[in-house]
Amino acid sequence: HGFVSQSCISIFGRHVNVCLIARRSTRFAGTRFLKRGANFQGDVANEVETEQIVSDGQRLCAFTQMRGSIPSHWSQDISKMVPKPQIQVVICDPYAQTPSRHFERLLFHYGAPLIMLNLVKKRERRKHESIISKELEYSIRYLNQ
Template sequence: MALKAHLKRGVNKKERVANDVETEKIIFEDVPEGFPMQISSVVQNRGSIPLFWLQKTSRLNLKPGIILSKRDQHYGVTRLHFENLVERYGKPVVTNENKPRESILLTEFANAIELINKDLSEKNCLKFLHLDLHRHSQSKATNVLLLLGKAATFALTLIGFFYCQVTPDLQSEGFPKCPCFE
């Protein structure tokens, strides 16, 4: 039986990660005519851990182990990946690793963040948040929603979110324009 490597894991030589997904959550209030509408937005980007790694699959192994396939001593491609994120989204970048099956990557990823941060000012450092949600959800003593709320508060405090109040006079012009962009 031949083994195949999942090609949808890790980072490639062009600093692109597998399963790169951007989600923007936009919340607005449906208000009666003549009242200001409030709009909020936050963007989240998720993807594979930006290291060189893979998983080998077979018909008998539905949850294959993780293999670190290349060791980039200076994490050059990982660094380029984060520079690309800063270019696209601005600073700071908050990273999160929370899947217990991927914990073999945790040490390597933490090493990469530490090495990359040595060359950055404190203001520009990558923020790394490790949250093992699976482990915490197993414990009856842990309030998982409170823990998630703390993690979200940490991230939103650092990165912020968009908020705009659209006044009735701007709404009457058709598509709501936001004075925040003027």
């Protein structure tokens, strides 16, 4: 599964080719709410690699970004009819082994530096997404020691 689109656009009178490629990982694939977190190999749920390639005919520039589930063991019970099923951390990983495997794979594939951007809500009236945000922050702090 994935997406590819290419277009020629004009920027300040200069023609530029833009290509966007999105590739879904097959390692821990599944539908939203049914696949969450990561497996023991460090593969995260709903991982997508998006590559943007820009060329003006003389120069070429590429930018790659990854997005996926927080690399921790967490889940949501969708058997109850609620708009936001409660997030549960199902396996304690004090040595951040699963996130470590995930980040090692990213470093091997893309090289350094890796820039992490946490898009998970932190300020909530009731703790929901902030639970896994704290898991990610802990993992990064622990692994950077």
